[in-house]
Amino acid sequence: MWLWGVVCLTASLTTTGAAQSNVELVEVRKIWDRAPHNAFTDLLRFKDKWFCVFREGMAHVSPDGALRVIASEDGKTWTSAALLIHSQADLRDAKITVTPDNRLMLSGAGALHPPAEFKHQSLAWFSKEGREWTAPVRIGDPNMWLWRVTWHNGTAYGIGYDTAGEKFIRLYTSKDGRRFDALVPNLFDQGQPNETSIIFQPDDTALCLLRCDGNPGTGKLGSARPPYSSWRWKDLGVK
Missing domain, CATH: 2.115.10.20 (Glycosyl hydrolase domain; family 43)
Structure with missing residues (x-):
């Protein structure tokens, strides 16, 4: 077993250089x-x-x-x-x-x-x-797998991915961590998007790392400014 x-x-x-680091x-x-x-x-x-x-x-x-x-x-x-x-x-x-x-x-x-x-x-x-x-x-809607909750300036942000076959992600917000409302009902719907992680920079810019499992199945990096209702996405070229 x-x-x-x-x-x-x-x-x-x-850190060994501006564009290189060794772990x-x-x-x-x-x-x-x-x-x-x-x-x-x-x-x-x-x-x-x-x-x-x-x-x-x-x-x-x-x-x-x-x-x-x-x-x-x-x-x-x-x-x-x-x-x-x-x-x-x-x-x-x-x-x-x-x-x-x-x-x-x-x-x-x-x-x-x-x-x-x-x-x-x-x-x-x-x-x-x-x-x-x-x-x-x-929290969130049925069949929306809310992957992670991140708090910023008193508000919780979380992205759920659809598990009922429609293959899209949805951005939620909450003030109390209990009631989550959709801020962006369809945040991204290409390449079977699913797991996510959001961080907020000191200037309040939100960054989202997104896993995709479709073809080509490469990760995406999203960015948005308050109120986080409009996002720009970049293909990272790696899975």
């Missing part, structure tokens, strides 16, 4: 292997602790997925803080962030067990310290 574990990678970055891997450490399959991680620092979240299950694709939260003060010794389960769904792709009112917000997607009205529903949980979590809250 294969046993998949969560590992922590430490790297150092050395040196200095340490690899396994931090968790309690389930047969442990994968799809996210990591942040909150109240002097590291929090790592990920999916646990019997396999990469299995109906029993749960979201594990582990914590560490030094990055070396890790303990379980919580295990979030859902009786009606395989929980996948845990992401964690901090809300403006200084709470942890954990989000993920539920692959609903049949029979169900739809295939997927994105969910969110909230915690003040990482151990006690609220009941799940539905």
